[in-house]
Amino acid sequence: MGLPSSLNPCLLLTFLCLLNVSTINSKPSKGESVLFGGNFQALYVIGDSLVDSGNNNNLATSVKSNFAPYGSDFEGGPTGRFSNGKTIADYIAIYYGLPLAPAYKGLSEEQKNNISTGINYASASCGIFNDTGKLLGECLSLSVQVDLFKETIDNNLNKMFKTKSELTNHLARSLFMTAIGINDYAFYYNTTTTDPNEFADKLLNDFLIQIQRLHGLGARKFFINNLKPLGCYPNIIAKTGGSCYESLNLAVANYNAKLRKSLTHLKEKLSDTSFLYSDYFNFMLGLRGPSTNQVSSNLMNSTSPCCPSVYDGGRRTSCTPGSSSCKVPDTHIFFDPFHPTQLANFMYSIGCFQQRKFAKLCE
Numbered sequence: 001m002g003l004p005s006s007l008n009p010c011l012l013l014t015f016l017c018l019l020n021v022s023t024i025n026s027k028p029s030k031g032e033s034v035l036f037g038g039n040f041q042a043l044y045v046i047g048d049s050l051v052d053s054g055n056n057n058n059l060a061t062s063v064k065s066n067f068a069p070y071g072s073d074f075e076g077g078p079t080g081r082f083s084n085g086k087t088i089a090d091y092i093a094i095y096y097g098l099p100l101a102p103a104y105k106g107l108s109e110e111q112k113n114n115i116s117t118g119i120n121y122a123s124a125s126c127g128i129f130n131d132t133g134k135l136l137g138e139c140l141s142l143s144v145q146v147d148l149f150k151e152t153i154d155n156n157l158n159k160m161f162k163t164k165s166e167l168t169n170h171l172a173r174s175l176f177m178t179a180i181g182i183n184d185y186a187f188y189y190n191t192t193t194t195d196p197n198e199f200a201d202k203l204l205n206d207f208l209i210q211i212q213r214l215h216g217l218g219a220r221k222f223f224i225n226n227l228k229p230l231g232c233y234p235n236i237i238a239k240t241g242g243s244c245y246e247s248l249n250l251a252v253a254n255y256n257a258k259l260r261k262s263l264t265h266l267k268e269k270l271s272d273t274s275f276l277y278s279d280y281f282n283f284m285l286g287l288r289g290p291s292t293n294q295v296s297s298n299l300m301n302s303t304s305p306c307c308p309s310v311y312d313g314g315r316r317t318s319c320t321p322g323s324s325s326c327k328v329p330d331t332h333i334f335f336d337p338f339h340p341t342q343l344a345n346f347m348y349s350i351g352c353f354q355q356r357k358f359a360k361l362c363e
Helices: 009-019 088-095 142-160 164-172 182-188 196-217 246-269 280-288 342-353
Strands: 043-047 175-179 221-225 274-278 334-336 359-361
Touching: 043 088, 043 142, 088 175, 088 342, 142 164, 142 196, 182 196, 182 246, 196 246, 246 274, 246 280, 280 342
Parallel strands: 043 175, 175 221, 221 274
Antiparallel strands: 274 359
C-alpha cells in the first residue's frame, strides 16, 4: 500500500511514530494473512462523497469536485474525488490488488461491457433516504445505486460471463463496500427535536433493505463503513468555538451501535454471507484528539480544513474552483470542511488492514 507521494520526510517520521510501525508494504508481509481472505475478483463501491470517484461529474448538481484544488496529489489531477488524492475505497482496492473502481456515470456502454474488476456507484450529497441531498441537485441515493448495480448485472456482467454459475461465482468472490448515511444526519437530524432512536431505527431499516437486495443479487462479502463523528468536523466546530458537538456525535454513535448489532443478526439470517464492520467513527475521533481541545495535541491540524485556507464556518462544505488552499495538505486531517485528506484516508487504511484495529468481522 504505497505512501501518498506528497508526504515529506518530516511528516513521514511523525506518521510512522503515530502508527507505531516501521515498514509499510503494498501487500501483507510474508506469512501474514490477508484480511477478509482476499482473492477478490472485483470491488463494488456504494456510498457518498467519502468514496465518490466522479459520478457527480455527470449529474445536474452543484456538488462536484472535478476541479482544482481537489486532486492536487492524485495522478492525473482532479477526478471528482472529494480530497486532494485517494479515497478509502481506492486504498481498499490497492490492498486487495485490484484496479481503482471507476465511476459508473463516467463509463461508456462499451467500457461497462469490459469491466469485471468492479465499479463505483457512490454519489456525493446523497444518502440512505431517497430525498437526502436532492435540494442541492441530482444525486444517486442508496436505492438508486443498488438499481444501477442490478443494471450492471443485467446489461453487462451477463454478457461477460458465459454461464449463470460463472456470474454467481464472480459476485460471491467480489467485495461490496458501503460508506453512506452521514448526509441523512447532516440534512435531517435536529438535535433538539429529533428522537435519536426513531431516526436511527428508520435509517437502519432502509439501509438493511438495500443490503438484503444486494445479497439477493449475489453479493456475499461486505465491507461496511460506519458513520463518521459529524460533530467534530470543521463545518460543525466552526460554530462551537473548536469543541465537538457532542449531542450530534452521540446520535451518530447510537446508529453505529445499532448497525453493528444488526449486521451480526443479519449474518445469521443470510446464507454464506460475511460482514467486515469498520469503525471509521472512532478512527476519526482518534485523529481529532480530545473533543474540547482548542489546540490539538496532534501534529496534524485537526480543526480547520486545508481548503478553503480561511474557513468561516459557512454553509458550503466543499471547495469552489476559486478556493485558496493550504500548501501542504498532509498537515491537515480535513481537505475541505466535510472530507478528509489523502493522508487521513491512508492512515485509516493502515489502521484497518495492517494494524487491524478498526475493521472487524461480525460474528
